[in-house]
Amino acid sequence: xxxxxxxxxxxxxxxxxxxxxxxxxxxxxxxxxxxxxxxxxxxxxxxxxxxxxxxxxxxxxxxxxxxxxxxxxxxxxxxxxxxxxxxxxxxxxxxxxxxxxxxxxxxxxxxxxxxxxxxxxxxxxxxxxxxxxxxxxxxxxxxxxxxxxxxxxxxxxxxxxxxxxxxxxxxxxxxxxxxxxxxxxxxxxxxxxxxxxxxxxxxxxxxxxxxxxxxxxxxxxxxxxxxxxxxxxxxxxxxxxxxxxxxxxxxxxxxxxxxxxxxxxxxxxxxxxxxxxxxxxxxxxxxxxxxxxxxxxxxxxxxxxxxxxxxxxxxxxxxxxxxxxxxxxxxxxxxxxxxxxxxxxxxxxxxxxxxxxxxxxxxxxxxxxxxxxxxxxxxxxxxxxxxxxxxxxxxxxxxxxxxxxxxxxxxxxxxxxxxxxxxxxxxxxxxxxxxxxxxxxxxxxxxxxxxxxxxxxxxxxxxxxxxxxxxxxxxxxxxxxxxxxxxxxxxxxxxxxxxxxxxxxxxxxxxxxxxxxxxxxxxxxxxxxxxxx
RNA sequence: GGGCCUGUAGCUCAGUCAGGUAGAGCAUCCGGCUUUUAACCGGACGGUCGCGGGUUCGAACCCCGUCAGGCCCGCCA
Numbered sequence: 001x002x003x004x005x006x007x008x009x010x011x012x013x014x015x016x017x018x019x020x021x022x023x024x025x026x027x028x029x030x031x032x033x034x035x036x037x038x039x040x041x042x043x044x045x046x047x048x049x050x051x052x053x054x055x056x057x058x059x060x061x062x063x064x065x066x067x068x069x070x071x072x073x074x075x076x077x078x079x080x081x082x083x084x085x086x087x088x089x090x091x092x093x094x095x096x097x098x099x100x101x102x103x104x105x106x107x108x109x110x111x112x113x114x115x116x117x118x119x120x121x122x123x124x125x126x127x128x129x130x131x132x133x134x135x136x137x138x139x140x141x142x143x144x145x146x147x148x149x150x151x152x153x154x155x156x157x158x159x160x161x162x163x164x165x166x167x168x169x170x171x172x173x174x175x176x177x178x179x180x181x182x183x184x185x186x187x188x189x190x191x192x193x194x195x196x197x198x199x200x201x202x203x204x205x206x207x208x209x210x211x212x213x214x215x216x217x218x219x220x221x222x223x224x225x226x227x228x229x230x231x232x233x234x235x236x237x238x239x240x241x242x243x244x245x246x247x248x249x250x251x252x253x254x255x256x257x258x259x260x261x262x263x264x265x266x267x268x269x270x271x272x273x274x275x276x277x278x279x280x281x282x283x284x285x286x287x288x289x290x291x292x293x294x295x296x297x298x299x300x301x302x303x304x305x306x307x308x309x310x311x312x313x314x315x316x317x318x319x320x321x322x323x324x325x326x327x328x329x330x331x332x333x334x335x336x337x338x339x340x341x342x343x344x345x346x347x348x349x350x351x352x353x354x355x356x357x358x359x360x361x362x363x364x365x366x367x368x369x370x371x372x373x374x375x376x377x378x379x380x381x382x383x384x385x386x387x388x389x390x391x392x393x394x395x396x397x398x399x400x401x402x403x404x405x406x407x408x409x410x411x412x413x414x415x416x417x418x419x420x421x422x423x424x425x426x427x428x429x430x431x432x433x434x435x436x437x438x439x440x441x442x443x444x445x446x447x448x449x450x451x452x453x454x455x456x457x458x459x460x461x462x463x464x465x466x467x468x469x470x471x472x473x474x475x476x477x478x479x480x481x482x483x484x485x486x487x488x489x490x491x492x493x494x495x496x497x498x499x500x501x502x503x504x505x506x507x508x509x510x511x512x513x514x515x516x517x518x519x520x521x522x523x524x525x526x527x528x529x530x531x532x533x
Numbered sequence: 534g535g536g537c538c539u540g541u542a543g544c545u546c547a548g549u550c551a552g553g554u555a556g557a558g559c560a561u562c563c564g565g566c567u568u569u570u571a572a573c574c575g576g577a578c579g580g581u582c583g584c585g586g587g588u589u590c591g592a593a594c595c596c597c598g599u600c601a602g603g604c605c606c607g608c609c610a
Contacts, residue, residue, distance in 0.1 A: 006550095024610065034610055241604065242608090244537075247536070269538085314539085329558095330559085383572085483567080490569080
């Protein structure tokens with residue numbers, strides 16, 4: 001059974017109504033790793049919905065979290081905002097300086113700045129969660145009840161965290177972080193509490209009170225999380241392995257949740273995505289591929305497939321080069337399969353059956369729309385990569401694919417070609433996929449040519465030299481060079497590849513040659529002939 | 534110190550929860566296809582299931598131990 005269906009099955013045992021939750025702190029640029037959080041949740045929600053459950057899918061934006069430090073992409077001016085909540089400070093401009101103007105005129109803040117492009121990317125891949133903003137929730141009193149319980153039971157909560165995570169909390173630890181009069185959470189110590197006020201002394205020695213019903217502060221993460229479960233009614237949440245470790249925040253949250261009179265949600269721990277050869281993704285180190293960037297390269301369903309086809313506890317190594325081609329191939333191959341027909345065979349082993357079923361569900365979950373078939377255009381990713389390289393004009397690509405004035409390519413297909421061109425011209429496009437006409441003489445391969453191949457090569461060179469340089473006539477020359485000697489056209493193609501591309505196989509040759517200067521090709525062939533003699 | 538995840542064919546991984554003849558895709562090789570979209574079709578090759586014990590009629594799967602890689606118990610998806 002597919003992992004998403006397994007979770008859905010577990011959920012059905014808990015009840016009929018479900019809220020699947022995900023959450024991210026928008027402290028910097030989003031990357032592919034964040035996509036796993038959201039897509040994992042989205043796929044669970046879809047699977048649960050498909051199994052007949054009533055499901056709401058939400059995305060909690062942790063914009064109440066403080067700015068931890070001045071990240072490399074920020075100007076030093078941000079130092080004064082350290083400790084301030086990211087939903088309450090200006091967004092950085094392109095030069096990293098705070099954009100006070102937009103902040104004051106429209107309220108455009110740091111969190112929105114990073115969140116909004118991500119939401120756009122989500123919409124493109126068919127994910128439209130209900131957005132819950134944490135900061136606004138605090139301010140409107142959603143957290144009040146849990147915050148009161150937490151503060152009334154601070155000893156119990158402290159005991160749970162110390163026992164479960166086996167770490168020691170300071171004596172003055174308190175389950176509420178008050179905001180000081182400057183709006184900072186940093187260096188503020190709690191000195192007393194009577195509901196609804198938490199009294200504090202800040203780093204500068206100023207004293208004050210924070211009203212927890214008005215969100216003048218926040219719950220520390222380990223309490224904030226279970227509080228959200230409780231007031232939102234979260235029944236299922238996928239989270240990264242960092243939260244899922246033994247003694248991690250899920251473990252403590254589970255017990256704290258009981259204090260709030262709420263059963264912790266069904267967990268699903270997922271592994272991280274790393275960039276091949278570069279380690280884990282990290283916004284601050286710049287070691288990232290953003291969702292938007294990835295979406296500029298591949299069709300969105302392939303990005304979904306990346307997540308759908310691998311089990312959550314498998315680490316994914318991602319790169320925007322060959323892995324992308326292989327992933328696309330895999331996706332396209334599978335989306336053409338007739339799964340129902342395959343499953344109809346009663347002699348299938350259990351293993352084989354599971355394999356087919358998982359592939360079927362992975363394809364289903366990769367579709368952008370909730371219903372309907374996957375957006376299966378007739379051209380493969382690999383093929384499009386060839387066409388885009390050999391034909392500089394889009395119109396020639398469409399002609400090659402059999403489109404005429406009467407049948408124009410779909411917008412989807414046009415979009416895919418545009419993405420392909422972006423990818424090809426990007427640093428990510430792998431050498432392996434590049435069509436290159438070699439200029440050196442491939443000596444080792446030429447030595448392997450047999451007599452009849454050499455004859456064909458001579459004939460081919462002769463015919464091409466007289467040939468009109470167009471797609472059709474080049475194609476004819478290649479075939480004719482073999483046929484005139486009573487040989488298979490395949491021989492002519494083989495020797496062409498050896499001489500021109502340095503390999504025994506290759507893509508359709510004529511369209512590529514058409515794009516290149518005739519004299520270069522003839523000269524290269526002549527150099528090869530000279531070598532043989 | 535405590536814990537989690539991973540280890541199965543050259544590569545990527547299913548299969549482990551519910552023990553029952555070791556599985557896919559890719560790659561490679563061979564054949565087919567008389568103009569080849571790195572295509573397609575057919576076939577072959579390929580594994581002491583990290584290692585050692587135990588339970589069992591039977592173990593990749595359950596139990597104990599062990600090795601290796603990654604990670605967590607401040608923050609991070």
